[in-house]
Amino acid sequence: MVRSDVQLMLDVKAGDEASFDFLLQKYRSPLVNFLNRMVRDTATAEDLAQEVFLRVYRARKQYTPSAKFTTWLFRIATNLALNSVRDNRHRRMGISLDAPAAGEDSAPMELPAPQMRIDEHMIERDRVEIIRRAIWSLPEKQRAAVLLHKYEDMDYVEIAGILDCSEGALKSLLFRAYETLRVQLAPLVTQPVAQRGEEGRPS
């Protein structure tokens, strides 16, 4: 019989280490992918994913199945990712204020350039990187919502639970996020539509 995530976690609570290993195998890839898309750094994403699993393990004795296991798991992951992004941003701001203006060994700052046209980007970067950048440029909560909706295929109730907002607020959030992406990635998005001979852009 296939045990549910909640049952596995209850078994972990009862001291069954193998059940924890099972949950680790099941969710390590989705978690690392989600975190990688949130923080845009594979090493940081892995560190954060380990931290998520460690927190789950540490909290096993207090675990009560009040919500879906994945809601709990991704809520921890989202909070850690948002904290990491904010810490990193503050660190970068600190560097920009304190670092010498034109140091030999200072790495060029990677700053978003939203005013650049998307076709200008396409000249020097490949499609995947452009899509990644467009997702990354979304506000944090919109980004998390899109990643959970598009890549983790979660339903609205679960995503709303993870992001601690109402279902209605989430639907508005998702619409705004996808609308931003549709505009930013217009050269990529409209190409297949035009090829299919569909109608033009909306007014």
Added chain:
Amino acid sequence: MKSCEDISKGLIAYLDLRANPVERRDVQQHLAGCAACRTRVEEFRALWKVMEEVPAVEPSFGFDARMRQRVAAEPSHSWFGWFAPQARFVLSAAMLVALTVWMARVPQNNLAKMSPVAVSPSTDQDFDAIKDLGVLENYDVLTKFDALSESSTTSEPQPDKAERNEPSSND
């Protein structure tokens, strides 16, 4: 027919087939009369296909090993959590033992003295035992209190009281 903004909330749910019947009906009615939103819907679908081009990453080779190492390094149980209930139990047990030992060692007559019933001298023997105590040096004064007089009348008669030539409250 609802406006473009009105149906925007339900548009994504309509596209991912998770819209409720009311949302689906509203969006369908709107799309039937709005070319711009029909195009928007097609572009959203195209956008989702484009987003799938971003490849998934796999955790590194050492991810599991590192994770297991970190889990193994975790204490198997919380010392504080273990200690707290034990401390309560030990303290309760110690208090119980101390109380038992104390009760066993205290002489029974001392215990009897502690009881309020034993304080009132009902017999000569008891009276002799307490009359020389410092606090009863002014016994004469005490016996003149009305309350004590009343208690003496209600208690058993003390014939030797007159023999000791003690003044009574009636004198």
